[in-house]
Amino acid sequence: MLKLVGFSLLVLFSSERPATVEGVYDYYKYHPMSEIGVWMVQMKEDHPDLVTRVEYGTTYEKRTISLLKIGLKTNAIKKIAWMDCGIHASEWIAPAFCQYFVNQILQSYKTDAKIRRMMENLDFYVTPVLNVDGYIYSWKDSTTRLWRKNRKPGPSTGCYGTDLDLNFDANWGNLGASFNCSSDTFCGTNPESESEVKAVADLVRKQRGNFLCFLSIQSFGQLILFPYGDPNDTVPNYNELMKVGQDAAEAIKKVHGQNYTVGSFPNVLYPDSGSIRDWARMQGIRFSYTFKLRDKGTFQLPEDQIQPACEEAYRGALRVITHAHDQIYGGGAAATAATLWTLLLAAGVTLM
Ligand SMILES: [Zn+2]
Numbered sequence: 001m002l003k004l005v006g007f008s009l010l011v012l013f014s015s016e017r018p019a020t021v022e023g024v025y026d027y028y029k030y031h032p033m034s035e036i037g038v039w040m041v042q043m044k045e046d047h048p049d050l051v052t053r054v055e056y057g058t059t060y061e062k063r064t065i066s067l068l069k070i071g072l073k074t075n076a077i078k079k080i081a082w083m084d085c086g087i088h089a090s091e092w093i094a095p096a097f098c099q100y101f102v103n104q105i106l107q108s109y110k111t112d113a114k115i116r117r118m119m120e121n122l123d124f125y126v127t128p129v130l131n132v133d134g135y136i137y138s139w140k141d142s143t144t145r146l147w148r149k150n151r152k153p154g155p156s157t158g159c160y161g162t163d164l165d166l167n168f169d170a171n172w173g174n175l176g177a178s179f180n181c182s183s184d185t186f187c188g189t190n191p192e193s194e195s196e197v198k199a200v201a202d203l204v205r206k207q208r209g210n211f212l213c214f215l216s217i218q219s220f221g222q223l224i225l226f227p228y229g230d231p232n233d234t235v236p237n238y239n240e241l242m243k244v245g246q247d248a249a250e251a252i253k254k255v256h257g258q259n260y261t262v263g264s265f266p267n268v269l270y271p272d273s274g275s276i277r278d279w280a281r282m283q284g285i286r287f288s289y290t291f292k293l294r295d296k297g298t299f300q301l302p303e304d305q306i307q308p309a310c311e312e313a314y315r316g317a318l319r320v321i322t323h324a325h326d327q328i329y330g331g332g333a334a335a336t337a338a339t340l341w342t343l344l345l346a347a348g349v350t351l352m
Contacts (some may be wrong), residue, residue, distance in 0.1 A: 027100045028306045030092045033136045036128055039099060043068055047106055050119065057199020060152035061133045065199050068102055071123035072116075079122040079328065080207065081321045082214045082285075084200070087164050087276060089134030090146045090299040092221040093309055096292060098128040098217060100310035101317065118321070121329050122212060131164055131198055146299060150194055154181025162188040165216070166272065167197045168279035173231055176272035187274050200276065201335040205282055213287035213324035214280035215317055218301060221269075224248055224262045224316065227281040229272035235264070237286060244287065244323050248316040252299075255312035258294070265290065287324045291317065 025039060039345035044051045044291060057065035059100055071078060105124065109115045129135045133151040137144050138157070149161025159181035166177045169191035173179070177187035192198045204211065227239040243260035252260050261268055265277070281288040294301055294309040301309065 004176045005312075025099075025103075027096070027103060027310070029303055030096060030306070031064055031099070032139050033129060033132060036095060038101065040066065040068060040128065041104070043102060049073065050106065050109070054125075056203045057195060059131075059133045059196070061198055063136075065127070065130065065132060065196060067125050067127040069123050069125055070102065070105065071119045074120070077210065078109050079325075080125055080210045081118075081203075081211045081212055081324065082125050082280070083217060083317070084087065084130045084215075084276065085217045086129035086131055087216060088132050088148045089137070089150075090148050092138070092155060092299070093219045093293050093301045093306065094217045095129045095135065097188065097313055098126050100306075101314060102126055103129075104314055108148070113308040114322070117329075118325050122325060124321075127200075132196075132213065134161065139166050147225045147333070148184050149186065149291050150196055152194060154186065155189055156181060158182075159186075161223050162186050162194050164194055164196050165218075165276055166274040167192065167194045168274050168276050170275060170278035170282050171228070171273040174273045175229055175266075176270055177274060191274065197276075204280065204285075208283050208285075211280070211283070211285045212328065213321055214277070214285045215320065216276045216280075216290045217293065217313070217317075218290055219293045220291040220295055220297065222258060222260045222294060222296055223268055223290075224260050225265045225268055225277070225290045225292065227277050227278045227288055229265045229273075229275055231264075231266040231271055233285070235281060241287070241289070244320055245289065247323065248289075248319040249314040251319040252312045255315050256308045258308075258312055260316065287320055289320060 022121055044053050050072065052069040053066055055064045055066045055067050059065060070123055072228055083098060085094040106113055110117050131150050134147055134149055137151055138147045139262055149163050152162060153160055166185060166187035172191040176185065178185040180186060185200050188194055192201055224245040226235065226245060242262060249260040249262050252258060265272055275289045277288050291313060293313050
C-alpha cells in the first residue's frame with residue numbers, strides 16, 4: 001500500500017518534477033548533468049530558508065558552474081566550508097557524494113544540534129560538478145566514459161582537455177604534469193588558463209579569510225591526502241593535518257570497516273603540482289584535503305556501492321569540517337542563544 005502511494009505520487013509529479021521530489025530522488029544511482037541541474041534547483045525550492053544557488057563561472061563550452069550555499073541566513077559574516085566534486089569527469093562517485101552530503105545535512109539539521117550549530121556559524125559551499133563539460137562528455141558513450149579533463153581544445157590541433165587539478169597556481173607545471181595536450185595529465189598553457197579553475201580561484205580570493213576548510217572529493221583509492229604535492233616542501237601544519245586526517249579515517253572505518261590511507265599527497269601517491277588542494281592551502285586555508293573515495297581499483301564504481309561509499313565518506317568529511325568549526329567556535333553541541341530560543345518556542349513557552 002505504502003509503495004503504491006509512493007508510486008502514484010511519482011507518476012503525478014513526473015511530468016513537471018522528474019525524479020527530484022524530495023525523498024524520491026535516488027541518491028544511490030549515478031545521474032547525468034541534466035538531472036543534477038534539476039536537483040540543484042529543487043534543493044533550493046525545498047529549502048528556501050537554507051539553500052541558495054550561486055552561479056560563479058562558465059565552462060569552456062559556455063555552461064554555468066554553480067554551487068549550493070547551505071546555511072542559516074544571518075547578517076553576520078559567516079565562515080565557509082568548501083566542497084568540490086567532479087573535478088575529474090570520470091570519477092562519478094564524487095558528484096554522487098556531493099548530492100548525498102547536501103541531502104544529509106539538510107535532513108539532519110532539524111534534529112542534530114551539532115549540524116544546526118554549524119549551519120549558524122558557517123555556510124557550506126558545495127559544487128556537485130566542477131568539470132561540467134567533461135562530466136557530460138563522460139556520459140556520451142562507452143568510449144568516453146573514462147574522460148578525465150575538461151573539453152577545451154589544446155594548443156595543437158586534435159587534442160582536447162586540461163586536467164583541472166593540475167592547473168591551479170601552486171607550483172604549476174613542475175611535478176607530475178605534462179605539457180603535451182594529448183596527455184591525461186596536461187596541465188594547461190599557464191596557471192588558471194582554464195575557466196573552471198579561474199572561477200574557483202576568483203571566488204576563493206574574494207573571501208579568502210573566511211574559508212575554514214577545503215575538501216576536494218575525488219576517486220579512487222580510499223585515501224585522505226593533504227598538501228604539498230612537492231615532497232621537499234612540508235606543509236606548516238603537517239602534524240595537525242595528519243591527526244585530523246587519521247580521525248576522519250577512523251570515523252570512516254566505523255561505518256563499514258573500510259580502510260582509508262592518510263598522508264601527504266607525494267608520500268602516499270606521487271609528487272604533483274598545480275592542485276586545487278595545494279592552492280587552497282597556499283591561500284591560508286588551514287584544512288585542505290583531497291578525499292579519494294572507493295574503491296581501490298576503478299573509476300567505474302558499481303552503483304550498488306554508492307550507498308556504503310557515501311555513508312562512510314560522509315562521516316569522514318564531517319569529521320574534518322567539525323574539527324575546523326570547533327577550532328573557532330568551540331566544541332560540543334551546546335545550544336546557542338538561537339537554538340535555545342527555537343527549542344523553547346517548540347516547547348510552547350510563552351514569550352514575555
Ligand atoms: Zn581525481
